[in-house]
Amino acid sequence: MLRTALRNVLANKARLVMTVLAVCLGVAFVCGTLVFAESSAAAYRAAASKDFAGIAVTVTPKYAPPGAGEEAPGALDDALVGKLAEVPGVAAARPAADGSATLNGADGRPLRAGRAWSNLAAAYLPGEDGNDSRHPLVEGRAPRGGGELAVDSGTAAAGGFEIGDMVTLATDGPVLKKRLVGIVKTEDSRVTAGGTLAVFDKATAQALYASPGRYTSIDVSAEPGTDEVELAGRISALLPADRAEAVTGAAQATQQATYTDTLTRGHQKMPMLFAGVSLFIGSFLIVNTFTMVVSRRTREIALLRAIGASRRQVVRCVLWEAVLLGLVASAAGFALGLGIASVLPGLLSTPQDALPDGPLVIGPLPVVAALGVGVGITVLAAWLPSRKAAKVAPIEALRTSEQPPTATASRVRGVVGLLLLLAGGGLLVSLTGAKDASEENLQNAMSGCALLVVAMIVLAPLLAVPVIRLTGRLTGRFGITGHLARENALRDPRRTAATASALIVSTALVAGLAVIGNSTGQALDRQAAAGLGADYVIGSRGGMTAIDPGTEKRVAGTPGVKTAAGIADSTVFTGGGVRRIAGIDPAAVGDVMRLDFVSGSLKDLGPGRIALSATVAREQGVSAGGQVKARIGRNQEFTRYTVVGVYEDNPTAGEVLGSRADVRRDGFLPDSVQRILVRTDGAAVSKTTEDGLRAAAGNSPLVQVKDRQALVDEAAGSLADLLTLMYGLLAIGTVISLLGIVNTLAMSVADRTREIGVLRAVGMDRAGIRRMIRLESVTVAAFGTLLGLTGGLFGAWAVGSLTNGAMKEYSLALPWGTLLLVCLVSLTTGVLAAAVPARRAASLSPLEAVAER
Known part of the structure; x- marks a missing residue:
């Protein structure tokens, strides 16, 4: 059976090369990330050792x-x-x-x-x-x-x-x-x-x-x-x-x-995430490839059974093919991973954050990971097709075509898929009333999304028929080639669904992230300036640095400045947690900070009195007039503070407001301020005013001067990693989907050689054959994209509720441009994937194709 497996791999090497590439991508990211991690750690150790060379x-x-x-x-x-x-x-x-x-x-x-x-x-x-x-x-x-x-x-x-x-x-x-x-x-x-x-x-x-x-x-x-x-x-x-x-x-x-x-440990997370997604999406390609290979070899497997091969031997034969395939993919992925590891330092380094130079360090872990991931994923993905192969009875050798799934199998698939859909959808819908993004809610959201993706994959063969018939109205406008493309896609819904699975998963991930990212970005834009009545914020660059005490007076005397309120920032320990406290002067803060009080006010704020945000007050179980035990900064003794007011959560005010005298006395940087909120005459914002404020701050490199728009832009910049992740996932999904569609169409063309020959014989020209294959590819891509978009948008709507509970300004905002880009990329993938199979189909000679047996 091992010799049979080796012979089958060599006989189908052209068809299996796409699977090798898909597995190779995942292995490359895993190995590249591990080698990069070991190499950078070694470079850091070497640099640190050099720093302390000669010091005992x-x-x-x-x-x-x-x-x-x-x-x-x-x-x-x-x-x-x-x-x-x-x-x-x-x-x-x-x-x-x-x-x-x-x-x-x-x-x-x-x-x-x-x-x-x-x-x-x-x-x-x-x-x-x-x-x-x-x-x-x-x-x-x-x-x-x-x-x-x-x-x-x-x-x-x-x-x-x-x-x-x-x-x-x-x-x-x-x-x-x-x-x-x-x-x-x-x-x-x-x-x-x-x-x-x-x-x-x-x-x-x-x-x-x-x-x-x-x-x-x-x-x-x-x-x-x-x-x-x-x-x-x-x-x-x-x-x-x-x-x-x-x-x-x-x-x-x-x-x-x-x-x-x-x-710099965070540098390793994104490549490893790409590896996981690549392997997850690639597993669908492996399952689909082995399923099609088994289907094409039905008679061969039946003959093996007829001459005495047991079911266990047939399973082992298919799994041996997977092992051989995994070994090749692991070797190629390991080599590609070394290339990734060598370029990652250059890609991740910036002028502000350069990674140390050093040779690549290849330990045993990347090698073991390459074999474990490449062979393990391939064998696991080939297990279901191998079980299917083992069920082929000897009588199947007398049949010339693959039998469609029974009505019972379709009903079981439908029931299982519907149960998974209800479980995942119900779990996500239950989160719409969530008030915070607690660990339990996040776990429920992840479980719901996972169940939703699995449900879409299970139901995809059943949804393929109605969805493709609906989209087929568009391809039907291309005449007979469009009708044939639709019917070819509907000929085997299971194969169509398996081919589209990679697009379903990648599109759902990208669409969901795009919606959440866009909605969160707009909410951060609104939140960045929420509660801020000031036109400028002058702040120290770090929590452990202070602004020159004389700066506040100089800023107040700057032309065009109406109010300058110094804020002393520190930490306060209360209720077993650490909060951020802002020490303010109630007389001046009204001009530069917008506070919406649920109860109480700042009127009585002073030594021994504090105000709490609504979230902290809810966690502490207190309201205006109550008391809490707390200690500020470096003070080691807990003191009872009277709560004079509870205000709506406010990013400018922070979690706790206290007397500036208390915070400046007990803070880690005594008698200092960390922020100055500036209100200008007529809310004027200009370069002249900003230059004047910088001059008042002595042009100190430790001080930043930002207007409201700069705060908004800074908040938007925090989504850069999410955007990188989103487009990276889109690229991975596109590449693997491209490989999957090419693989499916190539096998489909081989299966339909005689059919294509008949079409040529009755008058269809080469251009018509190419158009038919392209439209079939686009139809499969459109099906995967539509299903993925639906799942991704639903998941984003449900998961967004967690953010809405924690961020008052959050509301669902669809990024139409990004969603359109996803659709265009997916459909373009369909067109590109059909190029080689379409050319091969068009090059078939009518007489030779009809004579094909």
Whole structure:
């Protein structure tokens, strides 16, 4: 039976090549993603190891917990550096004063400000030779005073800096201006992957990031043969246990590699999702191909049964064919996956987020995955056709045509499909009253959508007849070729439905995502400015940075500004959860924030009093006049706060509103504000006003100035990943559908050789034959597209209810342009898929075709 299987694969290799390609795509995405993940992880580990090369132990300060009172002075000073240098096994002790600094480029715009974690700053600390080995100079000289700095060569190129330029930067709060006197080189992976580096003289760095005479860390290198762990133990014995600790260099390298790997782990999710969808859709092509192959070999299988082959042997024969096919697809997919892995870093890297360079790392997991996925999916998809093959009785050898399904089989299919449809549809409809997107509701939505897709696939053969007869009225306008195309599509509804399955699934996915994405995008547009009465929002780029305290007064004095209200943002712990609290001045906030109160008001807001959003109030079970226990920011003690009002959920206000005095006192950044809401005279928005506000903020790279439209555009930009996913799924579905239709039509042409010969003999020309095959292909594509659109739109309507419960502004909005694109792509797929089969059919000689046996 193994020899028989091998012979069958070789005999049908032209027909099975489409199946190989479909499986190959899925395997390629899986293997490519796994190789990319291993290679990028190895590159990060190598980069991190390079960062900590030569460092055996690092001594870092311990900080008192927030709210623990005044911190003791840092223990890391020159005296400690000297002591560490004398510890047995220590080769050298090198102090550092490191921190973070964000720069403006030469054009005045913030430079790589979206990556605060990799915008580094350090002190230039020369060794005995007068040079800093960690920051070797490339050009110019080292900074010598508080008004000078150096940057790395990558930062200089990105910012357009030259020696002698004045550079604007900020560490936290006030804007600083320093003259660029040198350009250095660095191999820190955080900088080379798209960050920046600013280097100050020792005294300036200490004042900015530690305190005068103190350091932020001390790096210790070991003598050859010294064990890092033992050395760390000796050093720890010298340190004040409450103010400093020792960490090995290996532990730091591992920690940094893990951190940077976590930041980019999302890059792996989308390719793996494409792999899953590709394999899911491709499985329909495999089932269809093996079903058609088994149907064509009915007499052959019957003869095998007649000469003694058992049902089990027939099943094994078909499954062996699937194994051989899967092995070929796995090998091809693995090779293609290596190509995908090699181009992914370039596709996923941006100037702000560059992935590290490194060789491809091919571990055992991608190889095992290629075989498991390629062979496993193919064998599973071929199992049903193999069972069908085993049921072929020897008497079937006397029949010349395939028997249609019995009425009982059709009724069973209809009942099963209807039950699945009712279960999936009922589950989705039950979500229309959902008030939030809870985990349970999301699971029900996913289950409902899965049942709906399965129901459409099960019912597709039964729906094919009425739907194709309906669409056949359009193809009928092409005359006899249109009528023949319709009848050919209806000849075997099961084959037609199986061929259209890939389009059904991909169209349903894309249509559903398109509708949800468009509706959510419009809701985000409306929500971005909802509750905002201000015309501009001035905000810090990160929650751990603050706006210069003097900025609020300067903004208020800017020409054209009517009101400037500073908002102190922090976190509040209440009811077992962490919320965002905005500290406001009730007297000024009315001009810049639109609040719709369900109960109470801001009139009594003050120290010890807060207002809650409707969602938080519902979760806490309180209303205006009630009390909640909470603690703000770094305050370690819970306090009872009186609830003075409950307002409708508002993205500008956040979850909790409190007294600005309370938040500024207890927040993680005391006596600071993180946002300034600005109302202009006559709601004027202009470049002049914006430039004036930026100037009032000192052109700080840590501060953003956005008008209402900029907020809306920023919210819309969050859908970029969803759009990429949507069009990627459309491309995958189109490619696999194209392969499936080509496969089906090719086999259909082979089955109808004599029929085509008769048509040619009675007068149909080659153009008519080609037109008939194309119209049949378009009919199948139109059927799959129509069924997929119906399922996708219904699913989007039902699932959208979850968003509607969580986002008040959400409403169903159909993206007509995208839906039209889906239809055009699907129909174009039908036309392209028919090209080769149509040409082959038209090239048949009438006499030879009629003589075909």
